[in-house]
Amino acid sequence: MVRAPAGVWRRYSWYRHGQDVTILIPPECATSARIDLDHASGDEIVARVRPDRDDPVFAGHYPGFPLLPGVYIVEYVHRAVLAAMPSAILAELVSCRFLRTIDLDDELVVTIRYDGGLHRGAVTVSGAPAAEVLLRYQEGHG
Amino acid sequence: MLDRDDIRRLIPHRPPMLLVDRVGELVPRRRLLGSYTVTGPRPLPAVLLLESWGQAALVLIRHDRPMPDVLADGVPIAGAFEGIRFGRPVLPGETVEHRVELIRLIADTGFVRGESVVGTEVVMQVGRLVGAVRPAAALRPAVLAGVSDVKEST
Numbered sequence: 577m578v579r580a581p582a583g584v585w586r587r588y589s590w591y592r593h594g595q596d597v598t599i600l601i602p603p604e605c606a607t608s609a610r611i612d613l614d615h616a617s618g619d620e621i622v623a624r625v626r627p628d629r630d631d632p633v634f635a636g637h638y639p640g641f642p643l644l645p646g647v648y649i650v651e652y653v654h655r656a657v658l659a660a661m662p663s664a665i666l667a668e669l670v671s672c673r674f675l676r677t678i679d680l681d682d683e684l685v686v687t688i689r690y691d692g693g694l695h696r697g698a699v700t701v702s703g704a705p706a707a708e709v710l711l712r713y714q715e716g717h718g
Numbered sequence: 719m720l721d722r723d724d725i726r727r728l729i730p731h732r733p734p735m736l737l738v739d740r741v742g743e744l745v746p747r748r749r750l751l752g753s754y755t756v757t758g759p760r761p762l763p764a765v766l767l768l769e770s771w772g773q774a775a776l777v778l779i780r781h782d783r784p785m786p787d788v789l790a791d792g793v794p795i796a797g798a799f800e801g802i803r804f805g806r807p808v809l810p811g812e813t814v815e816h817r818v819e820l821i822r823l824i825a826d827t828g829f830v831r832g833e834s835v836v837g838t839e840v841v842m843q844v845g846r847l848v849g850a851v852r853p854a855a856a857l858r859p860a861v862l863a864g865v866s867d868v869k870e871s872t
Binding site: 588590592599602606632633635636637638639640641643645646647650651654665666667668669670671672673674677684694 | 730731732733734735736760762763764765766768769772787788789793795796797798800801802803804805806807810839850854857
């Protein structure tokens with residue numbers, strides 16, 4: 577098992593006011609969670625995620641009641657994809673369903689399958705489904 | 719118009735996770751325009767752009783029923799996202815404007831959609847977000863009581 581890198585700088589281009597604009601964007605790390613890759617091969621990625629209890633975000637989400645933001649779950653799946661495809665640019669969160677809240681002491685298992693141009697992430701805690709996340713990435717950045 | 723202090727009286731999010739600075743227009747039970755300025759050294763991660771938009775949506779849903787304290791007023795939780803399309807990153811120093819439209823409100827479950835823009839550029843489209851409020855005591859340990867299974871038509 578290897579710790580997933582935090583990502584790489586990526587080139588991002590878009591069209592604005594009649595001109596092509598290109599910038600370099602840094603690794604996307606909204607969270608400081610530890611993400612370990614079990615494996616990334618073929619069309620499957622499996623990672624284990626430990627939320628970071630010391631993440632300053634919990635002072636504000638929420639005071640006296642630290643709760644993992646739902647968008648962090650999306651980021652965990654996204655970062656597991658980035659570990660396997662460092663240059664990927666997220667184009668769409670196609671869908672996401674949250675099935676249970678997650679305790680800060682839980683270990684999450686993220687299993688991602690690439691199918692039909694989409695990355696389908698299943699997040700479980702102790703074998704129980706916690707979230708389903710469907711992501712689409714820009715072509716040509718994988 | 720609502721400033722950051724007003725917003726803190728309406729929703730329970732606090733720094734560093736309070737990601738709405740201003741509400742410029744609010745039409746009760748219909749729509750809202752809110753904004754957030756990226757102050758850090760890095761572009762705003764996509765998921766935090768979505769979080770920021772969701773907080774603006776919560777202001778629209780709860781402006782007439784303030785919920786500054788999750789232990790007393792309930793906990794806002796996300797149930798589902800659909801069709802969240804991301805454009806170019808929002809860069810340090812830029813102000814992103816959130817446009818939120820309330821589709822439907824069923825008890826404490828809200829269905830909202832909209833977009834975020836920087837100037838004239840759309841940086842995120844939100845097909846649908848489903849959010850709910852649950853009592854704090856009901857969330858630990860917690861199964862989300864079917865929030866993501868609530869249908870608009872019910």
